[in-house]
Amino acid sequence: KQEVTQIPAALSVPEGENLVLNCSFTDSAIYNLQWFRQDPGKGLTSLLLIQSSQREQTSGRLNASLDKSSGRSTLYIAASQPGDSATYLCAVNDYKLSFGAGTTVTVRA
Amino acid sequence: DTAVSQTPKYLVTQMGNDKSIKCEQNLGHDTMYWYKQDSKKFLKIMFSYNNKELIINETVPNRFSPKSPDKAHLNLHINSLELGDSAVYFCASSQAGTSGLGQETQYFGPGTRLLVL
Numbered sequence: 001k002q003e004v005t006q007i008p009a010a011l012s013v014p015e016g017e018n019l020v021l022n023c024s025f026t027d028s029a030i031y032n033l034q035w036f037r038q039d040p041g042k043g044l045t046s047l048l049l050i051q052s053s054q055r056e057q058t059s060g061r062l063n064a065s066l067d068k069s070s071g072r073s074t075l076y077i078a079a080s081q082p083g084d085s086a087t088y089l090c091a092v093n094d095y096k097l098s099f100g101a102g103t104t105v106t107v108r109a
Numbered sequence: 110d111t112a113v114s115q116t117p118k119y120l121v122t123q124m125g126n127d128k129s130i131k132c133e134q135n136l137g138h139d140t141m142y143w144y145k146q147d148s149k150k151f152l153k154i155m156f157s158y159n160n161k162e163l164i165i166n167e168t169v170p171n172r173f174s175p176k177s178p179d180k181a182h183l184n185l186h187i188n189s190l191e192l193g194d195s196a197v198y199f200c201a202s203s204q205a206g207t208s209g210l211g212q213e214t215q216y217f218g219p220g221t222r223l224l225v226l
Contacts, residue, residue: 034214043113043199044152044217089152096165097142097215099152 002027004092006100014108019077021103023090028068034097035064035075036089044089048075080107112136113218115200121224122190130185130221132200140164141183142215143175144199152199158183159205190225197222 003026013019023033032051036044048057050066050073057064061078077084087104091097113134122128134141142165143155157165161177172188187194197220204213 036217043219044201046214046216049214087150091152096154096157096167098154101149101151 002030002092002094002098004090004098004100006088006090006103008103009101010104010106012106012108013080015080015082017080017107019075019080019084019105019107021075021077021088021090021105023073023075023092023100025071025073025092025098027092027094028071029094030068031093031095033064033066033073034091034093035062035073036091038087038089038102040087047088077105080105082107082109113200113202113216115198115218115221117221118219119222119224121226123226124190124192126190127186127188128190128223129187130198130200130223132183132185132218134181134200134202134216134218136202136216138202138204138216139180140203140205141177141180142201142203143183143185144201144217146197146199146220148196156183156185192225195223195225 005024007022034049035047038044048064050057063076066073085107087102089102090100116131140159142157146152155169156175158177174186177183199220200218201215203215
């Protein structure tokens with residue numbers, strides 16, 4: 001059974017600092033890994049999808065890396081802004097999505 | 110235009126009642142999903158349909174019955190509601206992908222907040 005862990009559970013940083021969010025998973029036989037953002041009381045927004053054959057994906061200030069053999073992914077958010085405050089969810093796809101519990105990020109102005 | 114929509118947005122009901130949640134996607138996807146997010150914010154898949162066929166059913170009580178009248182719709186009917194059914198229910202959709210199911214990005218609806226009293 002796939003288990004997904006996200007560390008830390010919560011993070012508070014001053015504006016401008018870089019964010020590093022970690023995700024680990026137990027079974028490396030995956031198709032892909034997706035990072036989502038969830039704002040309070042809202043749905044999920046897909047940020048990045050990394051296929052199992054890829055090492056990283058980039059979109060604007062976001063960069064996600066994947067080390068499938070060690071069961072780890074990291075989401076980097078450069079030069080954080082207050083608008084980046086949200087919960088970030090990692091989800092591993094091994095025929096279905098298994099989610100971590102999320103990292104709640106607060107960026108202080 | 111909303112890509113994945115759900116109705117209703119909020120649902121407050123009594124224990125024992127039967128209720129339905131509707132989901133529609135206009136993305137042309139062939140796979141749709143239902144997820145449950147509990148009070149601890151943990152998201153778990155419940156069902157997945159591909160081209161109107163059930164492909165994933167994750168140990169969900171049989172009081173929950175999904176129905177897919179066509180590829181663009183996946184509804185969730187819940188019988189005899191219990192207190193523990195209170196949660197946020199999310200619908201999502203994706204393309205199946207060239208190498209198998211669920212390989213493409215999943216797009217989520219805004220959620221339906223269900224409160225059972």
